[in-house]
Amino acid sequence: HHGGRATRIFHTGQPRLAPLPPLPEYGGKVHLGLIPEEFFQFLYPKTGVTGPYMLGIGLILYFLSKELYVITPETFSTISIVGLLVYVIKKYGTSIGEFIDNLNEQIIAQLEEVKKASIKQIQDEIELEKAQQAQVQKCHYLSDVQRNSIAMALEVIYQERLHKVYKEVKNHLDYHISVQNMMHRKEQEHMIIWVEKHVVQSISAQQEKEMIAKCIADLQLLEKKAQAQPVM
Amino acid sequence: MTSVMPVKEKKLMDVKLGELPSWILMRNFTPKGIVGAFQRGYYRFYNKYINVKKGSIAGINMVPAAYVLFSYCLSYKELKHQRRHKFH
Numbered sequence: 001h002h003g004g005r006a007t008r009i010f011h012t013g014q015p016r017l018a019p020l021p022p023l024p025e026y027g028g029k030v031h032l033g034l035i036p037e038e039f040f041q042f043l044y045p046k047t048g049v050t051g052p053y054m055l056g057i058g059l060i061l062y063f064l065s066k067e068l069y070v071i072t073p074e075t076f077s078t079i080s081i082v083g084l085l086v087y088v089i090k091k092y093g094t095s096i097g098e099f100i101d102n103l104n105e106q107i108i109a110q111l112e113e114v115k116k117a118s119i120k121q122i123q124d125e126i127e128l129e130k131a132q133q134a135q136v137q138k139c140h141y142l143s144d145v146q147r148n149s150i151a152m153a154l155e156v157i158y159q160e161r162l163h164k165v166y167k168e169v170k171n172h173l174d175y176h177i178s179v180q181n182m183m184h185r186k187e188q189e190h191m192i193i194w195v196e197k198h199v200v201q202s203i204s205a206q207q208e209k210e211m212i213a214k215c216i217a218d219l220q221l222l223e224k225k226a227q228a229q230p231v232m
Numbered sequence: 233m234t235s236v237m238p239v240k241e242k243k244l245m246d247v248k249l250g251e252l253p254s255w256i257l258m259r260n261f262t263p264k265g266i267v268g269a270f271q272r273g274y275y276r277f278y279n280k281y282i283n284v285k286k287g288s289i290a291g292i293n294m295v296p297a298a299y300v301l302f303s304y305c306l307s308y309k310e311l312k313h314q315r316r317h318k319f320h
Contacts, residue, residue, distance in 0.1 A: 023283065023284055023285050024284050024285070025284065025285050025286060026284060026285075026286050026288070027280060027281040027282070027284040027286075027287050027288055027290065027291055028280045028281055028290075030281075030288065030290035030293075030294075033288075033289055033290050033293045034290065034293060034294060034297050036290075065320065066320045067315045067316070067317060067320055068308075069304075070311045070312070070314050070315055070316075071316070072311065072314050089289055093289060097286065101285075101286065104285075
């Protein structure tokens with residue numbers, strides 16, 4: 001009953017978010033510019049192809065004979081006007097149709113241009129975004145270098161501080177060692193002096209005189225020996 | 233409104249001849265229904281013959297033809313007096 005074409009539903013249900021289906025190319029077929037094809041298809045099974053035309057001729061004759069259609073002076077003007085219209089339409093119909101189609105296509109082409117320009121612009125922006133993303137990806141090399149240098153600086157500082165700590169500790173230990181050495185030396189010197197002092201003290205006066213006498217005796221002996229020597 | 237259901241709400245072409253009165257009575261005769269009927273009829277014609285890419289002359293031809301027929305039917309009463317024959 002719909003002539004084989006899809007029905008178009010308007011404003012039922014939710015609004016569609018996709019583009020509408022495109023317009024159909026051609027309208028419903030008509031015979032003689034007036035009568036839709038459906039009527040001919042309706043009569044085709046019973047009467048074949050010529051059925052509706054016969055029906056039309058029969059109806060016209062019936063109306064004329066029964067004078068349900070009255071032939072008035074207007075009939076002749078109707079016939080002339082209709083004849084003229086048919087002639088004009090048959091002659092210039094297609095060209096006018098093409099002209100209007102061209103106008104339509106120009107408008108559609110303009111809209112297409114706008115659509116294509118906007119799509120192209122958005123695609124260019126997408127490309128730009130991708131390039132920038134790629135660049136940002138490469139940035140990690142730079143940050144790698146920086147990270148390396150910072151790590152090296154940290155290492156250097158750590159080693160320096162380690163060395164400083166070592167030196168400080170060594171300093172402390174050296175101090176203790178030198179203090180010990182000095183104490184040792186001082187004790188030794190002190191002890192030597194003390195021992196000498198006591199030894200000197202322990203030599204009494206008596207012993208000192210005896211020693212001196214002995215030394216003088218020895219010296220005299222030696223002197224004699226020495227005098228005796230060169231004479232020989 | 234013309235959904236194909238097992239109830240008697242079928243389309244006009246599927247209604248049998250005997251069911252026709254009950255089918256006509258079943259239609260929606262509220263103002264909204266009548267307006268809806270006119271809208272549906274209009275959009276059926278519009279979408280079939282005018283709202284296409286390459287429309288033919290038939291789309292704009294059927295309207296004057298229907299008007300001619302309609303006005304002839306209205307003015308038949310006056311035209312009856314211009315008949316040529318007396319007996320048909």
